[in-house]
Amino acid sequence: MTTQLVWFRNDLRLVDNPAFYQAANLGPMIAVYIDDFPRPDGEHGAWWRRQSLFKLHQSLKKKGGGLIYVKGDAEKELLQIVDDYKVIGVHWNRLYEKPAIERDAKIKETLKNKGIEVHSYNGSLLFEPWTVQTKQGEFFKVFSPFWKQCLAMEERVGPALEEPKKVDFAKHKLKEIPADFDSDCPTPHRVGDPGEKAAWQKLEDFVEKRLSDYASGRDIPAKKVTSELSAYLRFGEISPRQIWHFVQEKSIGKPMHKFLSEIGWREFSYNLLYHFPTLGSENYQSKFNNFPWRPKSAYKSDLEKWQNGETGYPLVDAGMRELNQSGYMHNRIRMVVGSFLTKNLLIPWQEGEAYFWEKLYDADPANNTASWQWIAGSGADAAPYFRVFNPVLQSKKFDPAGAYIKTWVEELKDVDPEFVHDPWEKEDSLKAKFNFVLGKDYPKPIVDLKATRDRALSAYDDIKEKSD
Numbered sequence: 001m002t003t004q005l006v007w008f009r010n011d012l013r014l015v016d017n018p019a020f021y022q023a024a025n026l027g028p029m030i031a032v033y034i035d036d037f038p039r040p041d042g043e044h045g046a047w048w049r050r051q052s053l054f055k056l057h058q059s060l061k062k063k064g065g066g067l068i069y070v071k072g073d074a075e076k077e078l079l080q081i082v083d084d085y086k087v088i089g090v091h092w093n094r095l096y097e098k099p100a101i102e103r104d105a106k107i108k109e110t111l112k113n114k115g116i117e118v119h120s121y122n123g124s125l126l127f128e129p130w131t132v133q134t135k136q137g138e139f140f141k142v143f144s145p146f147w148k149q150c151l152a153m154e155e156r157v158g159p160a161l162e163e164p165k166k167v168d169f170a171k172h173k174l175k176e177i178p179a180d181f182d183s184d185c186p187t188p189h190r191v192g193d194p195g196e197k198a199a200w201q202k203l204e205d206f207v208e209k210r211l212s213d214y215a216s217g218r219d220i221p222a223k224k225v226t227s228e229l230s231a232y233l234r235f236g237e238i239s240p241r242q243i244w245h246f247v248q249e250k251s252i253g254k255p256m257h258k259f260l261s262e263i264g265w266r267e268f269s270y271n272l273l274y275h276f277p278t279l280g281s282e283n284y285q286s287k288f289n290n291f292p293w294r295p296k297s298a299y300k301s302d303l304e305k306w307q308n309g310e311t312g313y314p315l316v317d318a319g320m321r322e323l324n325q326s327g328y329m330h331n332r333i334r335m336v337v338g339s340f341l342t343k344n345l346l347i348p349w350q351e352g353e354a355y356f357w358e359k360l361y362d363a364d365p366a367n368n369t370a371s372w373q374w375i376a377g378s379g380a381d382a383a384p385y386f387r388v389f390n391p392v393l394q395s396k397k398f399d400p401a402g403a404y405i406k407t408w409v410e411e412l413k414d415v416d417p418e419f420v421h422d423p424w425e426k427e428d429s430l431k432a433k434f435n436f437v438l439g440k441d442y443p444k445p446i447v448d449l450k451a452t453r454d455r456a457l458s459a460y461d462d463i464k465e466k467s468d
Helices: 019-023 042-063 074-083 096-114 145-150 196-209 211-217 229-235 241-249 257-275 288-290 297-308 314-326 332-342 349-359 369-374 389-396 402-408 424-432 451-465
Strands: 001-006 029-035 067-071 087-093 117-123
Touching: 001 019, 019 029, 019 087, 019 117, 029 074, 042 067, 042 196, 042 229, 042 402, 067 074, 074 087, 074 211, 096 117, 145 257, 196 211, 196 229, 196 241, 211 257, 211 451, 241 257, 257 369, 288 451, 297 314, 297 332, 314 332, 314 349, 314 389, 314 402, 332 349, 332 369, 332 389, 332 451, 349 369
Parallel strands: 001 029, 001 087, 029 067, 087 117
Antiparallel strands: none
C-alpha cells in the first residue's frame, strides 16, 4: 500500500491546515513531527510546543491515528520514513527563515529525484512575502504602503479549510509523541493553555468581549483587552486566515481595523525576514554597524538587573517580571523595556532579542527580531532613534493608578499610586508613611534617565554623521 506523509512544523492544528488537508484527501497517510529547527525554542516556548504537540497527537488519535515524533536531522529522518513506509507523496506548510528554506529545498530535490511527489503550501500567512511587491517589483520596506497593498489584495485571502471529516491512517511502528510532553507549566502564570481548541476559544472570547475596547484600550497594560493570540499564531495552533475571516464575520458594528492591522505587522515582519534573512543577527540599517554599544564587560551587571526586573524603574521592572513569571509581556511594555535596554543602558538589541526568545511563549523568528530592531532604531520602518520611551512618563500615562505595576512589583503593592511611578522622587515621604526604604525594600534606579538619554542621542549623532 502506498502512503502520503504530512510533515508538521509550526502548524500544530487540524483546521485550515493545507498540508494535512491534502494528505488526508489523497489516501492512507502518516503524520510526522521532526524535532530539528535551525534555532531551538527557548525555555518557555519549548514547553508550549511540547504541550501543543501532545494535544495535536490526542486529536489525531481520536481520528484513528497519531503523531510520529522523531528527533534528529530532518533530511535523514524524513528520507528513512519515506523509504520504510513506501511514501509516494510528502506534504508540508512552508517556513520563511533562510536555513529552513534551504533545508526544505534540498529535501524536496532529493525526494523528487527518488520519484516522490512533494507538495508545499502556505499555511502561516495571509500573503506570502514574494506576492506583495511595489510597482517596481521590489519588496516593501515601510509598513503603511505594505499593508495598503495587502488590503488591496484582500480577495486573495481564501476561505479557511475545514478539518477533514475522515482520515485514513497507514499503520506504522514508529515512536509517537511521548506522554511526558504533557508536563507542568514552567511559569506560575500564563495567558492561556496551549493547543488548537484553546486557540479558538481565545479568539471567540476576544471578539465577543474585548474587541470593542481594543482600539482605545490596547495600550493600557492593566486592561485585559488584547487578544492574547500571539503564542497560538507562533505555533500555528490557529491560522491568520481563520482569525481574519472570523473577526470580519463576527465584528459587525465593532471597530476591527486596528486589530487586523496588528495581523498586518506580523505579515510585514515575515516580509522583512524573507527578504533580509539575517534580520535576527545583523542590523537592517548598516549604519548601526558602527553604533558604539557598551562592551559586554561594562554592561553585564546592568543586563542582569534588566533581565531580573531590578532596574529601579517600576514600569520596566513590572514588564520584566511579567515576562519571567508568565512568559508574556504586554506590547506597550515591550516597547518600554526595549527602549530602556538599547537607549538608556546602551546594550545591543541582540541581547534583548535573545532574552525574549528564551522567555516569551510567543517568541517568533520574524516578530521578535523585527520588533527589537524597530525599537532600537536599526530596523525597517523603525522608531526614530531619538524616540526614547521614558518609563516614568509611560507609566503615568498608561498605568496612572499603578495597577499593572502593583500586579508584578510586589514591593510596591501597598504604597499609594502617587509613589509608584518614581519612588526616588518621594523617598522621605515613602519612609515616613510606609516605612519603605529605597535601596532596601526596592532598588534605587541603576541609571539617570536624562543623562543616559543624552548619551544615546550623542551616540546616534556620531553614526549619523559618519553615514551622511
